[in-house]
Amino acid sequence: MTYGTRPAKAGEVHGVASGTPVLDLEEQELVAGLRAGDERALEALYRLHAGRVHAVGLRLTADPSRAEEIVQDVFLQVWRRIGSYEGRSRFSTWLYRLAVNRSLDALRGDAGARRERPETEAALRPARTNGTEAAMDLESAIGSLPEGARIVFVLHDVEGYRHEEIASLSGIAPGTSKAQLFRARRLLRERLGR
Amino acid sequence: MNHAEWQEAIDAYVDRQLDARTRERLLLHLKDCASCREDMASLERIVSEAKALPSAIEPPSHVWWRVADALAVPADSESPRPVVRSVPSRFRFAIGAAGLAAMLWVAVKIAPHGRDTDRMTATAPSEKQPDLIVISNNAEPQPSDWARMIWTLEEESLSAEKAVFTGLSEHLDAQALERASAVEPALQALDIAINETAHAMRLAPENRELVRTLTGYYERKLELLRIAARLASGTWA
Numbered sequence: 001m002t003y004g005t006r007p008a009k010a011g012e013v014h015g016v017a018s019g020t021p022v023l024d025l026e027e028q029e030l031v032a033g034l035r036a037g038d039e040r041a042l043e044a045l046y047r048l049h050a051g052r053v054h055a056v057g058l059r060l061t062a063d064p065s066r067a068e069e070i071v072q073d074v075f076l077q078v079w080r081r082i083g084s085y086e087g088r089s090r091f092s093t094w095l096y097r098l099a100v101n102r103s104l105d106a107l108r109g110d111a112g113a114r115r116e117r118p119e120t121e122a123a124l125r126p127a128r129t130n131g132t133e134a135a136m137d138l139e140s141a142i143g144s145l146p147e148g149a150r151i152v153f154v155l156h157d158v159e160g161y162r163h164e165e166i167a168s169l170s171g172i173a174p175g176t177s178k179a180q181l182f183r184a185r186r187l188l189r190e191r192l193g194r
Numbered sequence: 195m196n197h198a199e200w201q202e203a204i205d206a207y208v209d210r211q212l213d214a215r216t217r218e219r220l221l222l223h224l225k226d227c228a229s230c231r232e233d234m235a236s237l238e239r240i241v242s243e244a245k246a247l248p249s250a251i252e253p254p255s256h257v258w259w260r261v262a263d264a265l266a267v268p269a270d271s272e273s274p275r276p277v278v279r280s281v282p283s284r285f286r287f288a289i290g291a292a293g294l295a296a297m298l299w300v301a302v303k304i305a306p307h308g309r310d311t312d313r314m315t316a317t318a319p320s321e322k323q324p325d326l327i328v329i330s331n332n333a334e335p336q337p338s339d340w341a342r343m344i345w346t347l348e349e350e351s352l353s354a355e356k357a358v359f360t361g362l363s364e365h366l367d368a369q370a371l372e373r374a375s376a377v378e379p380a381l382q383a384l385d386i387a388i389n390e391t392a393h394a395m396r397l398a399p400e401n402r403e404l405v406r407t408l409t410g411y412y413e414r415k416l417e418l419l420r421i422a423a424r425l426a427s428g429t430w431a
Contacts, residue, residue, distance in 0.1 A: 039262070039265060042261075042265070043258070043262075046258055046261065050252065050253055050257070050258070051249075051250025051251055051252045051253070051393065052249055052250045054250070054251050054252065054253040054257075055248065055249060055250055055251040058251055067253070068253055068254065068257050068260075071253045071257050071261075072257055072260050072261050072264070075261045076261060076264055076265070079261075079265060138240070138243050138244065138247065139247065142244075153244070157240075157241055157244040157245065158244050158245070158247055160245075178205075181205070182201075182202065182205050185205065185237055185240055185241070188240050189233075189236050189237065189240060192240070194236045194239070194240070
């Protein structure tokens with residue numbers, strides 16, 4: 001197993017950015033191991049991809065506890081439903097799509113329990129309260145965005161999804177996705193003090 | 195176009211979605227409009243920074259063994275979802291004499307590797323010392339060797355944590371847990387440091403300094419776990 005790879009973002013050739021490519025063959029062997037019920041294969045895949053799954057969950061939900069649950073759920077889903085992976089796309093593509101779907105499901109679940117917090121206190125907090133306080137960093141500013149804007153910004157500008165894909169994933173119109181992205185970028189600009 | 199329409203055009207330009215004619219008009223407009231120039235520069239910077247964010251943020255180490263624990267639960271059982279520990283402190287469950295013993299055993303086991311990576315030597319495989327680290331005195335350790343070493347360190351650390359979490363909870367009382375929880379913030383900080391260093395190693399697996407740093411963090415974590423066990427058992431001087 002090659003150690004030291006950065007998982008590829010949507011539309012990016014896997015491993016190119018890090019210069020240490022993962023051999024497809026190895027990933028195929030690990031997937032075959034999963035199908036055979038080998039827990040070591042799951043652990044190896046976890047070590048390769050958990051960081052990316054966690055990053056997706058963390059940025060989409062802006063909730064560290066929820067992001068950990070998402071990692072846990074996604075890899076259990078991989079273990080239990082590897083049979084539904086038909087091998088038509090890269091395993092990592094399939095896995096990250098699971099992560100996005102699980103994150104969006106978690107947010108939808110939250111919506112039933114609590115109202116969306118589009119303009120919560122945190123979301124409305126200005127980036128600078130006085131001249132000496134440093135501006136928010138980008139991660140914090142993304143986390144402070146209203147949910148709809150945050151989802152679209154993370155999927156489009158961080159993960160590299162197209163508006164049509166975002167629309168399909170999150171059940172909104174492509175035009176709504178564009179509008180949310182516009183909103184997100186302006187809010188970020190304001191909160192980053194730029 | 196009014197200002198709002200120019201702003202939409204700027205977004206489309208940043209995303210390379212603008213048609214050629216509108217693009218030309220926008221570029222002409224930018225020559226005369228400082229506000230729109232500023233808007234575009236700012237958006238381009240935000241989009242560029244967003245694309246450059248780390249694609250991976252390693253989860254805390256306990257997430258894996260939550261997964262591993264849950265693997266033992268049949269998928270069609272009544273509670274397929276793994277139990278997520280929602281306790282405020284990792285020490286709420288179990289710290290006691292057995293935990294201390296486990297910590298000391300792990301610490302002794304880890305010490306020869308952790309203090310000086312240059313002293314790592316070929317190790318005969320056995321049940322307690324798996325043949326994961328095979329580094330010769332005469333050969334320069336290779337990135338893959340370090341990767342295996344870090345993997346081993348992490349597994350030992352996970353084992354140590356797990357021993358603390360799950361061992362002999364019946365011997366605990368609330369005061370013991372409270373005492374042990376004193377080291378929780380430091381452990382959380384170390385977990386973050388370990389995750390960040392591990393991520394850096396993935397980008398630069400050949401970097402020996404990162405190996406030493408990561409090894410040092412694991413040593414400190416084990417030391418903190420020992421302190422936690424001593425705090426819990428009341429033997430801390």
